[in-house]
Amino acid sequence: MGRQRIGYFEDLQDPEHICSRCHMCELICTFHHHQVGNPKRSRIRLISLDKGVDVPVTCLNCEDAPCMNICPTGALYRPESDGMVTVKEDLCIGCAMCVNACPVGAITLDPVDGMAVKCDLCGGDPQCVDYCPANVLKLTDAERFARHRMRGFVKSLQASGEEG
Amino acid sequence: MRIFFHAERCMLCQSCVLACQMNSIGVSEVTEIPRDGRPLQRMAFIFSHGTPWVWRCQQCLSAPCVEACVTGSLRHGEEGNGVVHDRETCVGCGSCVLACPFDALTPDENDDRVTKCNLCPEEEIPPCVKACQSGALAYQDPRLFAQDKRKKFVRDQKVHRETD
Amino acid sequence: MSIFAGGYAGQILFVNLTDGSIQVKPLEREFALKYIGGRGFTSRILLDEVKPGIDPYCPDNVVVIAAGTLSGTPTPSSGRLVVAAKSPMTGGIGDANSGGYWSPELKYAGFDAIVIRGTSKDPVYLWIEDGRAELRPAQHLWGQNTTETRQLLKEETGDDDIHICAIGPAGENLVRYACVVTDEEGVGGRCGIGAVIGSKKLKAVVVRGSLDVRIADPERFKKTLEDYRKTLAGEVWTETLRRLGTPNLTAHRQSHGIWGAKNFQRATIEDYEPISGENFRKKFLMKPIGCMGCLVSCKRYSAVKDGPFAGIYTVGPEYETINALAAKPYITDPAIVLRAHYLCDEYGLDEQGVGSTVAMAMELYERGLLTKEQTDGQELVFGNSEALLYFIDKIAYRKGFGDLLAEGTKIMGERLNADYYAIHIKGLEVDATDPRKQVTRALTYAVSTRGACHLRGNPYIDEFIKPEEAEAYFGTAAVSELEALEGKGKMVAWSEDWVTISDQMGLCKFAWYRSRSFPMLIKRGLELAKEAFTSATGLPMTNEKLYECGERVYNVEKLFNVRQGIGREGDYPPARFFEEELTDGPAKGCKLDRKEYDRLLDDYYEARGWDKKTGEPTPEKLRSLGLE
Amino acid sequence: MKQTEEEGIKSPACGYGLMGLCCSSCLLGPCRISPFEGKSAKGLCGDNVDLMVAKNLLRLVAGETAGGLKDLSEAVQNLGALAVKQGARKRPGKAVLKGILEKYGFTSRVSVNRFAHYLLRESQKLLSPFSGPESPSPLLSSLYPEGAFPHVYRDSLLPDSLTSLIFDALGQEQNESSAVEAILRKCLKISMVKFISEELRRDIDYLTDGDQSSEMEKEALDVVQDLPPEPLPVVVFLVRDDDLPEEFMSRATKELRQRLKGIARLIPLNNMRGLPSIGRGFFRKWSLPVNGMSALAAVFSQSPASVLGALMCGFSVVSFPALPIHGSEVVERFFCKDLKEKLGSAYVHPRGGEVLPAILEFLGEKA
Known part of the structure; x- marks a missing residue:
């Protein structure tokens, strides 16, 4: 098992398996971490574009994580070699360098206490994955993701074969 | 609100630095620059591993400089907006310079005090951000900054998929 | 800090549009315990504030917007909002209910309810953020469709994470059944609250919040969540609702013969297949959509991909939409239904109001009680989809015959001496189902x-x-x-x-x-x-x-x-x-x-x-x- | 030449550009020498601030002029084809033709064909990159008579070959700091080239096509005619570039007229081209060169060459936008002080980019 992260798996052929914009992931994330309701503090954020495009975005758990590399105090670190980059809150000074560096915007400053917050996989049992009604959020790693893409590719081959 | 920097949009023109210097000596037009002006160094342009970076105070939320300051002339702004430096009470002891992980405080050449970026509270948008022609500098809430990044990420992803 | 340990934001916002004053009052514990929230708050406040016999469009009428108590907490499907005022349709209590994300956002912005009094001189919109509120000029938004309004507001504030509750041109022009549209998804349709808000020259209420909605007892709450999830999983129709949404109910109405079609002259639809839930799913569904924290997701995100109406992206249709815009005027082209639905959302019109009044006019026309001159030269017979689309436009801007249609069935019946064909109760059109x-x-x-x-x-x-x-x-x-x-x-x-x-x-x-x-x-x-x-x-x-x-x-x-x-x-x-x-x-x-x-x-x-x-x-x- | 034209005309958008420090001459990118770094500052190429500003200005002026020269050489080619075939396609109007002939020192009895041959020969000579310094060219000395433009002769600012000057300017590198002044003189020369080439082209076009733009010269002469018999001490000309929107100009004119009421006479001109004619007209009327009368031209133009050209016509010049020269003390001193001592007229630097205070300052000095 490689480095894990929360992946978004949609199936454009099956409407039930596309994010349904319910924001449950945000709600349950904030509830799990802060025991309140407030999606703005969530570590996973749902991005809605026009024409019904909704994609939840959270930490990609990069190998050479820019947030971790740029952190001046070492508040961002990997406790285990394969694990998630986590925030050591007593070291974080809220300088927002990580916010500046992260390529996907997965790390931000908490609007309430000002510390850097990012996905920590809820210690191995991610709540958003648990609660996602469309089952599009899954705990995944690079290998699994590759397999998913392969499966999609084979399916598309099949489909084109049938048509042909 | 803080100043964020998009390295990928920077055209290396350094207009931001010039604008900052002009602001520090109190002129708004380039034609008014006095020949013997001694601007404060509150912003600089550097290359780090080939990437441009606008060096300035990060306005940390739990800033080490504030903790280090012996006279209390460094304090947190209202509603968590930046770190405010009070010139009047500053004695130039340099404790903050030692504490700052970004080396963002510099001695004021005109007298024995330190100086730092104060986000130009008298202006609605800091002059450096206004001077930036390519949009590489952004004056934004960290939350919105991260949100914009996520949006860009999702958009890129979608475009990528559509052209697959 | 509110006096509540959780759930409530603990504040009510009072806005007087006449003098532009804004007050924040704390929510009292007794009041909360007695009326819980949402419709409880709106109804009680209206009872206290609205004098008997006033004109619904006068400055004395009060619009109350209240979030549900559990809105903003992670309780599933709890994001509903109640907008209420004295209704211009019934003259009695009028409230409209809408889902989506607006109501939780109001809680995050620190308010449980908004009470709006008076009438502004110039168009304004209300901006609410983290416990503060202000009225801002909305001259540039006045006259815009709801989508454009949202777009402009998002550009203006530079943040598209804001949530907007707006009226369309229909509300501005005091169409009696104008609705309020919250974000892309929600429509508080009934009772003409949009017209009351329009009469107050209030274009939109925009909220942005980042405050916490606290949970008093997280562990017990978590248990409830789990329990609810399990209960819902045991429910047979959850899956169906997710698959087909409320249009699923069309099958039930057809099989029981209670459609209320052709202005309640028919109870089934002959050519039912095209407007069935299955067909809408097959042809238009992009994905199901859920309101805040919804585990069911009955809303639809639909897109028309080909044909003359290609390029429509909209949230809907609901079962009510199909009834109002297909069954009542007896139109069975699903693309037309979606187009009409889209227009209603854009203009801020209650679909049921549009469908019922147009259907009634169609019946009157077929019975010879309306002439072609009166109907702007339109052949207003059942099944004429062009006439429906034509009049949606006219109703929203109150032009030509649309001016009369914009009054709703009750007043139209009175004016044309055709009370019998006005199918309403207390002035509000009878919706989806035939109760006979x-x-x-x-x-x-x-x-x-x-x-x-x-x-x-x-x-x-x-x-x-x-x-x-x-x-x-x-x-x-x-x-x-x-x-x-x-x-x-x-x-x-x-x-x-x-x-x-x-x-x-x-x-x-x-x-x-x-x-x-x-x-x-x-x-x-x-x-x-x-x-x-x-x-x-x-x-x-x-x-x-x-x-x-x-x-x-x-x-x-x-x-x-x-x-x-x-x-x-x-x-x-x-x-x-x-x-x-x-x-x-x-x-x-x-x-x-x-x-x-x-x-x-x-x-x-x-x-x-x-x-x-x-x-x-x-x-x-x-x-x-x-x-x- | 085309490329220079395209690159040269861009107006600066950033602060460095406004100061004339926006150097794009090497591929390593801009050095962005800060004006606060003083004299010691040197760019990647080794140039100091003064050289950089001067060279940038030269590049701007030359680039712009190159475009005009191209038009002139095309016009000369047309003229060549036509001169052989005798006469213009369309007969030029008599009054205007007379004016043109007089300008070049001919009497009106001379045949158009002969004049065309003369014009062709002389302008070809001027355009040739190999023509040596056999100055002054008879054509130039008729266009810029010594009486009306004495400074040009006194300081040998009259160009001899138009083309070689541009090639020279764009090709050569001069690294010694003493060369700053040489570069700036070249700037002035080149901007004269711009005026000369434009005027020549206009006249040729008139001969070949009956182009109406020569009528504009008449407008300039009318302006001179309208002036009172005694030379006024102070006249402000408001000169507009063709590219500027009408609305902007009329607003500026209105505002300036209001502010200058009772202080100075304000004469709006619709284009730059009339300036040499006005110089000649002044001389004809009062036998005085313009720079002897301390007239001010307020030039609203994006192009530095036009601004410097106006300077070479004998006017003191204030311009909007200001010339991009604030970055260098030496350059600024040359244009604002040295020139005044040498030519009698100079560039008036609009501090803060505001024209009105600069005009008032100029007037105050004179009054």
């Missing part, structure tokens, strides 16, 4: 405080309740028999109080108050709702007290209506349901019987503890509910 087959449904529609409405009660409890359960709850096993009238008044009263709870809590009726078995219904609608309420707010609550809160609010609304002069005579279905039999389909031959209905209404009043003659709540009843 089921007298309890007719009663629910008729006694509903906001006018004909299918969401004010659950008249079909008798379809699945078991005799022993009926005995325990309503005192007679007869309630479980479909034909019997005994105990049905009590059942309707009970179900009304009981769905009122959902409007107070901000819970979705589909996710919490619809079920296939009675115990499940009680468990979700009462026990789990109570659990969620107590664990979130930390306030003491029991099943009985919660139920009483629902009853109290219903009585408050009745009191409001009585004060505005709506008595027993307002609680009758339109004459057509008594006079004409259904002529086709499985329910052929059904009609309402006046005697039977009177008896049922008496029953109902008795169960309610209201005066049988006037329909007024008796002083004893009010006292027992703590409403002196």
Whole structure:
């Protein structure tokens, strides 16, 4: 098992398996971490574009994580070699360098206490994955993701074969 | 609100630095620059591993400089907006310079005090951000900054998929 | 810091548009315990603030917007919002209910409710952020469609994470059934609240919040969440709703023959297949959409990909949409339905209002009571989709014949001397279903405080309740028999109080108050709702007290209506349901019987503890509910 | 030449550009020498601030002029084709033709064909990159008579070959700091080239096509005619570039007229081209060169060459936008002080980019 992260798996052929914009992931994330309701503090954020495009975005758990590399105090670190980059809150000074560096915007400053917050996989049992009604959020790693893409590719081959 | 920097949009023109210097000596037009002006160094342009970076105070939320300051002339702004430096009470002891992980405080050449970026509270948008022609500098809430990044990420992803 | 341990934001915003003053008042604990939230707050505040007999468009009318109590907490399907005012359609209490993400955002911005008084001179919009509010000029937004309004506001604020509740051109032009549109997804349709907001020159209410909505007892709350999830998983129709959404119900209406098509002249649709839920799914569905935290996701995101209307992206249609824009004007082209639905959303029109008035005009035209000159030269016959699309535009801007159509069926009936063909109750058009087959449904529609409405009660409890359960709850096993009238008044009263709870809590009726078995219904609608309420707010609550809160609010609304002069005579279905039999389909031959209905209404009043003659709540009843 | 034209005309958008420090001459990118770093600052190429500003200005002026020269050489080619075939396609109007002939020192009895041959020969000579310094060319000395433009002769600022000057300017590198002044003189020369080439082209076009733009010269002469018999001490000309929107100009004119009421006479001109004619007209009327009369031209133009050209016509010049020269003290001193001592007229630097205070300052000095 490689480095894990929360992946978004949609199936454009099956409407039930596309994010349904319910924001449950945000709600349950904030509830799990802060025991309140407030999606703005969530570590996973749902991005809605026009024409019904909704994609939840959270930490990609990069190998050479820019947030971790740029952190001046070492508040961002990997406790285990394969694990998630986590925030050591007593070291974080809220300088927002990580916010500046992260390529996907997965790390931000908490609007309430000002510390850097990012996905920590809820210690191995991610709540958003648990609660996602469309089952599009899954705990995944690079290998699994590759397999998913392969499966999609084979399916598309099949489909084109049938048509042909 | 803080100043964020998009390295990928920077055209290396350094207009931001010039604008900052002009602001520090109190002129708004380039034609008014006095020949013997001694601007404060509150912003600089550097290359780090080939990437441009606008060096300035990060306005940390739990800033080490504030903790280090012996006279209390460094304090947190209202509603968590930046770190405010009070010139009047500053004695130039340099404790903050030692504490700052970004080396963002510099001695004021005109007298024995330190100086730092104060986000130009008298202006609605800091002059450096206004001077930036390519949009590489952004004056934004960290939350919105991260949100914009996520949006860009999702958009890129979608475009990528559509052209697959 | 509010006095509440959680759930509530603890503040109410008072805005006076006439002088632009803005006040923030704390929410009192007693008030919250008595009226819970949502519709409870709106109804009570309206009762206190609105004087009898005022013109709904005058500055004295008050618009109250309230978030459900559980909105903003992670309670599933809790993001519902109530917008209320004295209705320009019924003259009584008018409230509109809308889902989406606006209501939680209001809580995150620090308010439980907004009370809007007065009338502004120039168009304004209300900006609310983290406990602060201000009125901003909206000259540039006035006249814009709802989508453009949202776009402009997002550009103006530089943040597209804001949530917007806006009216369209219809509301500005005081179309009597104008609605309020929240974000892309939600429409608070009924009762013409959009027109009242338009008369106040308020274009939109924009919220952005990042404050916490606290949970008093997180562990207990978490348990409730789990419990709810399990209960929902055991429900058969959850999957269907996710698959087909509310258009799923079209099959039920067709098979029972209760469509209300052709302005209630027909009960089934001959060419039903194209407008069935399955067909909408096959042809247009992009994905299901859920409101805040919804585990059911019954809303649809639809796109028209080809044909003359290609390029429409919209949230919908709902079952009501299909009824109003397909069955009533008898149009069976689904693309037309979506186009009309899209236009209604853009202009901020209540679809049911559009469908009903156009259908009524069509009937009048076919019967020769309207001439071609009067209808702008349009051949206004059933099935003419061009005329429907043509008049949606005209209604929104009140042009030509659209000016009359914009008044709704009641006034149109009066003006054209065709009251009989105006199918409304208290002025509000009868929505989706023909109640002639089921007298309890007719009663629910008729006694509903906001006018004909299918969401004010659950008249079909008798379809699945078991005799022993009926005995325990309503005192007679007869309630479980479909034909019997005994105990049905009590059942309707009970179900009304009981769905009122959902409007107070901000819970979705589909996710919490619809079920296939009675115990499940009680468990979700009462026990789990109570659990969620107590664990979130930390306030003491029991099943009985919660139920009483629902009853109290219903009585408050009745009191409001009585004060505005709506008595027993307002609680009758339109004459057509008594006079004409259904002529086709499985329910052929059904009609309402006046005697039977009177008896049922008496029953109902008795169960309610209201005066049988006037329909007024008796002083004893009010006292027992703590409403002196 | 095309490329220079395209690159040269861009107006600066950033602060460095406004100061004339926006150097794009090497591929390593801009050095962005800060004005606060003083004299010691040197760019990647080794140039100091003064050289950089001067060279940038030269590049701007030359680039712009190159475009005009191209038009002239095309016009000369047309003229060549036509001169052989005798006469213009369309007969030129008599009055205007007379004016043109007089300008070049011919009497009106001379045949158009002969004049065309003369014009062809002389302008070909001027355009040739190999023509040596056999100055002054008879054509130039008729266009810029010594009496009206004495400074040009005194300081040998009259160009001899038009083309070689541009090639020279764009090709050569001069690294010694003493060369700053040489570069700036070249700037002035080149901007004269711009005026000369434009005027020549106009006249040729008139001969070949009957182009109406020569009528504009008449407008300039009318202006001179309208002036009172005694030479006024102070006249402000408001000169507009063709590219500027009408609306902007009329607003500026209105505002300036209001502010200068009772202080100075304000004469709006619709284009730059009339300036040499006005110089000649002044001389004809009062036998005085313009720079002897301290007239001010307020030039509203994006192009530095036009601004410097106006300077070479004998006017003191204030311009909007200001010339991009604030970055260098030496350059600024040359244009504002040295020139005044040498030519009698100079560039008036609009501090803060505001024209009105600069005009008032100029007037105050004179009054």
